[in-house]
Amino acid sequence: MNILEVKDLCKTYIVNKRQNNVLKNVNFTVSEGEMVAIMGPSGSGKSTLLYAVSGMDSITAGEVEFCGKSIVKMGEKELADLRLDEMGFIFQQMYMLKNLTVLDNIILPAVQSKKNTETRKETVLRGQDLMRKLGIIDIADNDINEVSGGQLQRACICRSMINRPAIILADEPTGALNRTASNEVMEELVKLNEEGTTIMMVTHDAKGAAKCSRVLYIVDGNIKGEYISPRDLEIKEKDRERMLNNWLLELGW
Numbered sequence: 001m002n003i004l005e006v007k008d009l010c011k012t013y014i015v016n017k018r019q020n021n022v023l024k025n026v027n028f029t030v031s032e033g034e035m036v037a038i039m040g041p042s043g044s045g046k047s048t049l050l051y052a053v054s055g056m057d058s059i060t061a062g063e064v065e066f067c068g069k070s071i072v073k074m075g076e077k078e079l080a081d082l083r084l085d086e087m088g089f090i091f092q093q094m095y096m097l098k099n100l101t102v103l104d105n106i107i108l109p110a111v112q113s114k115k116n117t118e119t120r121k122e123t124v125l126r127g128q129d130l131m132r133k134l135g136i137i138d139i140a141d142n143d144i145n146e147v148s149g150g151q152l153q154r155a156c157i158c159r160s161m162i163n164r165p166a167i168i169l170a171d172e173p174t175g176a177l178n179r180t181a182s183n184e185v186m187e188e189l190v191k192l193n194e195e196g197t198t199i200m201m202v203t204h205d206a207k208g209a210a211k212c213s214r215v216l217y218i219v220d221g222n223i224k225g226e227y228i229s230p231r232d233l234e235i236k237e238k239d240r241e242r243m244l245n246n247w248l249l250e251l252g253w
């Protein structure tokens, strides 16, 4: 089943009366269980695409269907509920609330969801389970400013998972992390994907992208290439990275 279907998507920004056609007739689908990386040069439209498919930003033309339903036609309220209940977000500006603990931040989307019929205690237990799974249970009661970047990013993953979303949308989830933390966060995302969560992530990191099942390469608002990763085969991680790097080099990376 297709989770996302994007047809002839266009996005134009107008700044100081000047038109900037950022996305130009973009077409692609994301199926259930996929892990898709969006790569491309700076300014090519990757984040804009992520915002457009999540309904966080309006589009200029085209269609975005989420599980067969047009999000373009949805009202603000319906869209907000869809984002809360069906989508998980890992964005670089981490939008954690400073006056709440890490655990309270993680369970906040569940507390806000009208679909959630759990008691607060049940939600807290689930939040703690996710934190345990991501190896950050020790910081449950810490303030947001009392944790490392890697821990905070893992907390964001927990929060993105709390409403059991159909898809996780991530914008450079490892961008602000050092190599070790970045590897750990990628491993967690791969694990979530192997457990069935669909993931679409923007990344500049070929090492992380090599762990995805597919890579879309965007140049100047168009998908210039698509790479199907051989990640299910018995190919060593280093070789997978090398193969992806060769493909990226051909595209002018």
Ligand SMILES: Nc1ncnc2c1ncn2[C@@H]1O[C@H](COP(=O)(O)OP(=O)(O)OP(=O)(O)O)[C@@H](O)[C@H]1O
Residues within 6 Å of the ligand: 013, 014, 015, 020, 022, 040, 041, 042, 043, 044, 045, 046, 047, 048, 049
């Ligand atoms: N809110 C906005 N208003 C006006 N222009 C915007 C807005 N957001 C993005 N743009 C423009 O759209 C273009 C694409 O930006 P976008 O952030 O999608 O690129 P990107 O590929 O994610 O880049 P990077 O890799 O540097 O993060 C840029 O020219 C940017 O200036």
